[in-house]
Amino acid sequence: MSAYDKVCAARDANKLTSIDYINNLFGDSFLELHGDRNFADDKAIIGGIGMLNEIPVTVIGLEKGRNTKERMERNFGMAHPEGYRKALRLMKQAEKFHRPILCFVDTSGAFCGIGAEERGQGHAIATNLMEMMALKTPVLSVFIGEGGSGGALALAVADEVWMMEDSVYSVISPEGCASILWKDSSKAPEAAEKLKMTAQDLFDLGVVERVLRQPKAEDKKMFESLKILICRTFEKNLAVDGAELANLRYERFRKFGN
């Protein structure tokens, strides 16, 4: 599979979305919580609380939608500033109650539009990066599809970052890169290769801790083992002092490009 094949696989419309993961992992215990308490509820980000086996967890996911109607409603998983602010509100709440935070990332990027700029897209993402770095509770981010630039990173300042084997994570889309650098967006496959954006490339660069096999929709067993893996990580990190955990998180990012 070429890098660009992986990009296409990550964008596949039939792929499981955050809602599928949440339903399979949390079942009926999941309670969705809406709104950023400032402006609106951004449906591109779904968030709430639930039980992961015995552990109360705050879960937040970028949601692309599973059919055309949903995709329109969820703005194809491209969040506005209020989405990132909702996410941060829920994370702060998790910190207060010392609940671990589980993030699912699946977005082509933060939304680019007039309203997003007017309401401070840059400010919203920046605030998340800064505040997530200091959260005194465990944070785990799992990439389940596309990881587009700052809009993905705003949910991925975590103790560990995991990626499904068919997911990608990049500073820019291969099309964007090709059209800026070579004035030709049809050279996207070459850009995908050079950007080193596949899960395996990122693992080799030390940017992610784990590459996981993608669960299938009906495969309860795979979700069960994913759940165990997540719980074990949370248990391990819940045992670490909050301030120390935040320090370790900073050290994790501090080493990139040192």
Next chain:
Amino acid sequence: MDLFAFIKPKNELEGSEEKTVNQPYVPDEMWVKCPACGTMLLSTDVEENDHVCFKCNHHFRLNARQRIELLADKGTFEEMDSDLESRNIINFPEYDKKLKNSKISSGEKESVIYGVCNIGNIRTVLVCMNPDFMMGSMGTVTGEKVTRAFEYATENRLPIVVCTASGGARMQEGILSLMQMAKTSGAVKKHSDAGLLYITVLTDPTTGGVTASFAMEGDIILAEPKSLIAFAGPRVIEQTIRQKLPRDFQTAEFVQDKGFVDKVVSRHYLKDTIKNILTIHNYGEVE
């Protein structure tokens, strides 16, 4: 200004490599044309006027050295980590060549310069981004230098002033350039948690990954008049929504109006404003 640098003979451009890094690039062209109002201005006059057009108040872009000259008390700036240079870490095509050309044309090694200096006799860490170097894009070395600047300020309990100018993350360094957004934000947070002051000065242009990280994390955010301040640049937005944008969209004044900038400050008053903010935060003058 080196607006006309591109028509200079090639060998002269290459010669600029040998200039000592501490010397600002002094142009020998007599006239510059104001890009905003079209007036022809005597370049020495523009320079004396803080690189601002007399007629329409257009603020010409400053490179990092000119910015330091504007803000730091004369002779007090001590540069740090001046030898750090980018490498082609993910083997991106044509990146080596691009780096080499940027070094030659800007006379700098990276898109950011930092050090410690006095501003109005108050000890401060000063970080200036360089729009002349790959449009101030943030690579790993850029992020590393910004991070070290914050770490130095935190360790020495100093305030910090960061002047941003950037096209965003540097895609030639792939995901590692994106990671700089998180890294720098972490360093800002530590400085902030230590109770120290961070002033941001947004200059033309401040966009992308820099806007979405340390540019928007200041305790007090100043901006130069008419600077482009954006997350997504206007062209990207026009392509996405397929409509023309209003004329003043994403200018410093617009962003202040929307509540994301504390104050748009003319370059003539920038140093005094910064000094005043430092004083209000109880940072004393050095003896």
